[in-house]
Each structure stands twice: as structure tokens, then as C-alpha cells.
Amino acid sequence: MVDDINELLDNYDFNRSEKEEFFSFIMPIISHEEFIKRYNALEYPHHDNISLGYHILSDAMVTYKLIKNKEKYNNVDLKTAVIIAMFHDLYELPWQNSPIKKEYFTNKHGFTHPIEAVINAITWYPEYFENKEMAYMIIDGIIHHMYPFPVKSARKEIEKLELNNLKKYKNLLPKYKNMIIESTNRNKLFNLSISRSVYLEGRIVSKADKQVSLSKELKSINSLQSLITGKLRYK
Numbered sequence: 647m648v649d650d651i652n653e654l655l656d657n658y659d660f661n662r663s664e665k666e667e668f669f670s671f672i673m674p675i676i677s678h679e680e681f682i683k684r685y686n687a688l689e690y691p692h693h694d695n696i697s698l699g700y701h702i703l704s705d706a707m708v709t710y711k712l713i714k715n716k717e718k719y720n721n722v723d724l725k726t727a728v729i730i731a732m733f734h735d736l737y738e739l740p741w742q743n744s745p746i747k748k749e750y751f752t753n754k755h756g757f758t759h760p761i762e763a764v765i766n767a768i769t770w771y772p773e774y775f776e777n778k779e780m781a782y783m784i785i786d787g788i789i790h791h792m793y794p795f796p797v798k799s800a801r802k803e804i805e806k807l808e809l810n811n812l813k814k815y816k817n818l819l820p821k822y823k824n825m826i827i828e829s830t831n832r833n834k835l836f837n838l839s840i841s842r843s844v845y846l847e848g849r850i851v852s853k854a855d856k857q858v859s860l861s862k863e864l865k866s867i868n869s870l871q872s873l874i875t876g877k878l879r880y881k
């Protein structure tokens with residue numbers, strides 16, 4: 647994986663010191679078995695033949711570069727933004743060709759995967775959520791990374807969201823459950839929340855996610871169709 651990352655860093659024009667800094671941010675995250683699993687394109691295809699892990703790393707690199715290259719982002723917390731990017735799509739199960747049928751349309755992957763990602767991130771990487779303010783910044787950035795696409799509002803009935811990792815949610819400390827509920831309750835329209843992250847760090851990740859997905863990964867009609875149908879055909 648490290649060789650691939652170095653190649654990708656070259657593609658995004660990272661110099662030597664930027665590479666070192668980037669690696670220092672991501673190393674504790676990529677060495678986790680759950681991340682390694684998501685780096686396998688056969689187990690976790692994200693768009694076309696690109697793995698979920700590869701997509702996440704691309705997002706983190708674009709996030710890093712956006713912040714480094716723009717003066718207006720001088721005061722942004724670079725490390726936290728990269729961490730939000732590294733966590734933003736850590737959802738539970740591969741979303742394409744999923745055998746799981748959701749009862750409600752607004753419980754489908756597009757609307758609920760940021761909530762699954764938050765739950766997994768807190769479960770697998772608790773050390774990043776110890777500080778209350780940082781925890782909310784990361785949680786809110788993950789929850790609203792799909793903006794302007796809505797996220798399902800958790801309200802107090804998260805059991806009804808048909809999450810694939812509900813068991814893990816139940817094991818979270820109440821303070822984290824409250825942060826998730828609070829974040830998904832902002833700017834509500836019926837049972838959806840349509841809101842940018844309150845923090846610039848999260849908003850930059852959201853921007854990077856779109857740049858990566860739309861310009862680099864969704865090259866084929868096949869992959870564009872899969873976004874709508876949830877089915878990926880291998881050629």
C-alpha cells in the first residue's frame with residue numbers, strides 16, 4: 647500500500663517534506679485492519695475498479711493540497727482536515743451489488759453512509775475523539791461531507807435508519823451519540839438534513855470529495871450508472 651501511496655502523492659505533486667507530513671498524519675489510520683480491508687478493490691470497490699481505501703486516500707491528498715495551496719486556508723487545521731477525509735467514507739459494507747434491501751428509500755446508502763462512517767471511526771480510532779471540540783469537528787465534517795446531497799436525520803430514533811452497524815452505535819458513549827444526533831438534526835427538511843459542515847475543515851473535505859469523485863474516478867458511463875442503480879458491472 648505504501649508504494650501505491652507514494653505514486654499517488656507524486657501524481658498530486660507532493661514534495662518531499664509534504665510527503666513526510668502527510669504520512670505522519672495517515673500512518674496510524676492506514677495500519678488498522680479495517681482500513682487495509684477497504685483498500686482491497688475486490689472487497690470494497692468504490693467507483694469502477696477503484697477501492698474505497700484508494701478513494702479515501704485520494705480525498706485526503708486533495709484536501710491537503712487545497713489547504714496548502716490557498717492563502718485563505720492559512721488558519722485551517724490541516725491535520726484535522728486530513729483526518730476527516732481519512733474517515734469520511736469508512737462505511738460498513740460495500741455499497742455496490744449489496745444484497746441488503748432497505749425498507750425506506752431515505753435509508754439507502756447515499757443518505758446514511760456518513761453516519762455509518764462516523765460510528766466506525768469512533769469505534770476503531772477512539773483516540774481521535776477524546777477532545778470534545780475536535781470530536782465534534784470531525785463528526786460534523788464526516789456527517790455532512792455529501793452536501794448538497796442530504797444526510798438522513800438521526801433524531802432520537804437511530805434504530806429506524808437501517809444502519810449496517812447499529813450494534814456499534816449502541817456501544818458508543820452517550821456523548822458521541824448526542825453529537826451524531828445534534829449534527830444530523832441541523833437544517834432539517836422532513837427527515838433529512840441538508841447542511842454544510844459548520845467547520846471549514848469539513849467543508850474543504852466535502853469539496854475535495856467532489857473533485858476526486860467527479861474528475862478522477864467516474865470516468866466511465868458504467869461507473870456513473872452504478873451511482874444511480876447501485877449495481878456495478880465488471881467488464
Ligand SMILES: [Fe+2]
Pocket residue numbers: 734735759760791792
Ligand atoms: Fe461518501
Ligand SMILES: [Fe+2]
Pocket residue numbers: 701705734735855
Ligand atoms: Fe467520498
